Amino acid sequence: MSDQHQDLTGGEALDQAKEYAQEHPEQAKGAIDALEDKLDEVTGGRFRDVIDKGGEYLEEEFGIPADVSQNPPADLDADAPAEPAPVPDKAGGGQTTPDPKDQTS
Incomplete structure (x- = not known):
């Protein structure tokens, strides 16, 4: 597969969106609900x-089951900070996880 950017047709983009929604129904439902809320806000x-x-209609078209919940799994702590992404190690070229208390980065 090439690293070059390839333009998608509308049908290909829709197929990819449907595939993502079926693989990640909670996130897809959350995105649709957020869009509904924003449109509702904008239109008063x-x-x-x-x-x-x-x-x-979108949920049905994308194949999102009606009983999908947006609640995170019970083992996740909603108040816990997200894990920082690894950054390249300046000396050795490897990757390290930044220390949130370190203000030098």
């Missing part, structure tokens, strides 16, 4: 019923 609630129907 005037089109709430239409927006809800559109969200339901």
Whole structure:
């Protein structure tokens, strides 16, 4: 596979979105719900019923089960900070995880 950017057609992008939604239904439902909330906010609630129907259509079209919950698994601590991404080690070229208390980076 090439590292060069390849443009997708509309159909290919839609196929990839559907595949992602089926592999990650909780995140896809969350994204649709966030979009519904934003549209509802922007329109002042005037089109709430239409927006809800559109969200339901997207969930059905993408194959997201109706019983998908957006709740994170019980073993995740919602208040815990995210793990920082590894950064290249300046000396040896390897990767290290930054110390959040270290202010020199």
